[in-house]
Amino acid sequence: MVSRGAALRAFVLACLGTLALGAQTLTLTFDDGPNRVQTPLLSPDARNAAILKALGDAKVQAIVFTNGIDGGDTPEGRAALAAWGRAGHLVGNHTYSHLRLTNLAAFKADFLRCDAMIQGIPGYTRLFRFPYLKEGATLDVRDGMRKVLAEAGYRNAHVTIPTFDWLIDERLRTRLHGDPRADLEPYRTYYLEDVLDQADRARALALRLTGREVKQAMLLHHCLLNALFLGDLIRALRANGWTLVGPLEAYADPIYQQAPRGLDTGTSLLKTLAAERGLLPGPEGLEEAYEHEKAALLKAGL
Numbered sequence: 062m063v064s065r066g067a068a069l070r071a072f073v074l075a076c077l078g079t080l081a082l083g084a085q086t087l088t089l090t091f092d093d094g095p096n097r098v099q100t101p102l103l104s105p106d107a108r109n110a111a112i113l114k115a116l117g118d119a120k121v122q123a124i125v126f127t128n129g130i131d132g133g134d135t136p137e138g139r140a141a142l143a144a145w146g147r148a149g150h151l152v153g154n155h156t157y158s159h160l161r162l163t164n165l166a167a168f169k170a171d172f173l174r175c176d177a178m179i180q181g182i183p184g185y186t187r188l189f190r191f192p193y194l195k196e197g198a199t200l201d202v203r204d205g206m207r208k209v210l211a212e213a214g215y216r217n218a219h220v221t222i223p224t225f226d227w228l229i230d231e232r233l234r235t236r237l238h239g240d241p242r243a244d245l246e247p248y249r250t251y252y253l254e255d256v257l258d259q260a261d262r263a264r265a266l267a268l269r270l271t272g273r274e275v276k277q278a279m280l281l282h283h284c285l286l287n288a289l290f291l292g293d294l295i296r297a298l299r300a301n302g303w304t305l306v307g308p309l310e311a312y313a314d315p316i317y318q319q320a321p322r323g324l325d326t327g328t329s330l331l332k333t334l335a336a337e338r339g340l341l342p343g344p345e346g347l348e349e350a351y352e353h354e355k356a357a358l359l360k361a362g363l
């Protein structure tokens with residue numbers, strides 16, 4: 062795993078070395094917050110505080126994309142969200158129930174329900190993250206929801222760097238349930254290498270697609286894994302040349318004005334646009350990438 066990531070990075074850097082490049086820039090976005098379910102090691106409040114501390118220590122502004130389920134729409138959940146806003150972060154919308162977009166009317170109602178929940182919270186920002194990154198499987202539904210977002214003054218907060226933090230987090234929690242004293246170091250190492258690898262791939266794809274550095278948006282989750290290792294992740298990203306910027310600076314990049322032509326791709330904006338322009342055989346959807354990642358985790362014994 063370590064050698065695979067290191068080798069890939071060396072290869073990518075060698076390929077890019079002769080190009081005149083701007084800064085490698087990304088913003089951190091956290092989906093499914095504030096997750097209040099019980100996990101090993103840390104309470105929901107401790108996890109929220111640890112993520113905020115890692116961001117604060119590193120002086121990084123981020124955004125949390127909110128659901129009402131999993132404890133979000135409770136006094137404790139609203140207090141956890143308010144702590145993000147008070148610390149200078151942004152609070153966006155991820156639907157109340159983490160719905161998959163199939164029925165437009167139901168999805169619109171769930172989107173508006175989340176909006177009503179977060180409107181009074183400091184940091185409230187009209188950025189929307191589609192659950193499963195799925196924008197709709199038919200033209201009517203996709204364009205209908207694009208219209209709903211525009212009318213509500215929202216923008217689609219696309220992802221350009223997908224990660225598998227949620228899957229690594231799931232494996233880590235399963236291990237800790239079986240053995241509360243399990244060694245966390247292999248998970249940390251795997252996680253950091255995996256994210257650096259995904260970031261490098263997205264950067265290389267952006268350069269192929271646009272000929273320039275794109276201000277990237279990294280998909281992470283409000284989870285135990287990040288409560289434990291977010292500080293390490295930020296240090297590793299910076300050590301690999303990444304500059305971390307706030308969400309609004311990143312989403313001002315013109316790449317985010319481009320609306321994919323395809324339906325329900327469920328993957329990063331860069332992969333979708335690259336596939337549409339014939340630079341990739343097809344966008345690797347989340348399900349397909351998930352099988353690869355799961356196999357890699359099993360191979361690593363995690």
Ligand SMILES: [Zn+2]
Pocket residue numbers: 092093155159192193
């Ligand atoms: Zn989500």
